[in-house]
């Protein structure tokens with residue numbers, strides 16, 4: 001399944017899910033909602049009172065030429081107060097609805113991000129980074145529009161319309177019924193609008209997130225992109241998506257400009273004509289008052305405005321529903337399942353890795369069912385032993401480490417730590433028991449100390465001990481701010497080797513019983529490699545280590561070397577034993593590397 005397919009909504013029930021997600025936040029803070037609605041009702045009453053007072057002025061004072069000053073002053077004061085009150089109540093109402101909206105978005109964003117952090121690694125194999133970023137930022141922002149722009153405006157206007165209709169009915173029922181005809185007509189227009197523009201709105205949002213995805217992909221892979229002279233190709237691909245987005249947006253704007261507003265305006269004019277006509281008939285039969293017509297015209301002017309606003313905000317509603325659907329879909333993506341053996345749920349203590357024994361028995365794994373990657377692996381690492389895994393590119397070395405870290409699930413009971421199957425371990429105990437040193441050091445924007453600690457709140461002593469083990473302490477001590485030295489994003493202030501040492505310190509800081517190294521010295525110079533090697537050798541006997549290595553000179557001292565070929569262990573033994581195997585894969589790989597090193601040294 002492609003990423004886009006995976007992220008595209010295709011079921012009606014998803015819409016329902018999105019609706020539930022969005023509405024759940026409206027009811028969450030009931031006191032706030034009650035205050036918002038109260039201000040809304042008060043604003044409506046204050047607003048509707050204005051034309052009523054104008055009608056009284058025209059029919060009871062202006063036309064009969066009754067200019068009694070006290071009553072007129074009272075009438076004028078009431079009018080002014082009602083207008084000021086309406087403005088103040090509207091402001092209060094908007095503030096409350098905005099509060100509900102911002103709280104909701106903050107919470108949704110927090111939950112989405114927390115959920116993404118728990119997704120299994122397999123999810124990230126398919127998802128584009130930019131699209132995920134777009135879910136957490138753009139989509140949640142659209143949801144905010146739903147609350148601020150749509151709910152506040154639409155609910156406000158619906159209530160306002162109801163207020164106007166009541167006031168109209170009090171003045172003249174027949175004329176009110178004529179005005180009422182506008183509502184079903186507008187609903188029909190909205191329905192047609194949704195029908196014509198829905199697909200375009202959806203397409204525009206998908207394309208926008210695609211744009212984000214492509215930008216983020218290009219920036220993160222800029223070195224490769226430029227080195228392989230791919231700028232033109234990426235630029236062309238980007239232009240295509242960008243053009244698609246422009247066309248989709250134009251479609252939505254055209255639907256809104258051509259259908260929505262002009263239709264509403266036309267309907268308003270028709271209703272206005274109907275009202276004037278009915279009024280003229282009533283004048284002929286002597287029942288109409290001129291003040292009523294004034295009030296009606298004034299109401300009608302304010303009647304079409306909310307209707308038009310409701311319809312205009314409808315595309316925000318559509319966008320928010322699409323965004324809601326996508327956020328909801330992301331929230332539905334299954335989190336990594338972990339053994340729930342926590343003390344609260346069962347009263348038992350969670351399994352922990354205390355010795356560092358690793359057993360792999362009949363381990364089989366495939367990313368895709370038709371393409372097996374690891375086939376029937378069997379080996380055992382005793383506490384403190386140093387194992388190496390070697391093999392050609394694509395033989396499955398990194399996959400083996402991913403399985404040991406439970407990034408992916410293998411067949412049941414195939415992996416055991418301290419004689420307990422991996423399925424019995426919770427997230428925290430597994431992460432505490434196993435340290436990972438990846439090929440690419442990941443440095444967070446923060447201090448050196450924070451980078452070693454990684455939020456585990458370890459005592460300073462332990463952080464320093466880990467830095468000493470990684471042979472980094474003396475370098476840190478020479479820095480003016482020591483462990484408080486800020487590193488900046490991606491640790492640009494450190495050399496590649498120092499970054500790798502920092503990651504080693506991070507892995508060691510929690511005193512894991514098992515250390516997994518994925519080509520940890522592949523990117524460092526030979527001097528740093530020596531330092532890293534020394535640090536690792538000092539751990540030999542204390543921590544169980546499995547090291548994936550391409551450079552075979554780095555694993556000569558391993559207790560055992562597993563040679564993988566096409567997902568199978570084809571040789572196993574220490575360096576000396578493997579070198580004695582005639583036609584052995586390890587031996588030929590080693591000899592090849594030795595010859596290459598000699599050629600390099602000579603040139």
Ligand SMILES: Nc1ncnc2c1ncn2[C@@H]1O[C@H](COP(=O)(O)OP(=O)(O)OP(=O)(O)O)[C@@H](O)[C@H]1O
Nearest residue numbers: 125367368373391392393394395396397398399400
């Ligand atoms: N996330 C993934 N989804 C699908 N296939 C994958 C994934 N990761 C790796 N593979 C495939 O699994 C096979 C083994 O990959 P793996 O990265 O484990 O090999 P490796 O021995 O570590 O290679 P290298 O030495 O190049 O790092 C390869 O064919 C690779 O294409």
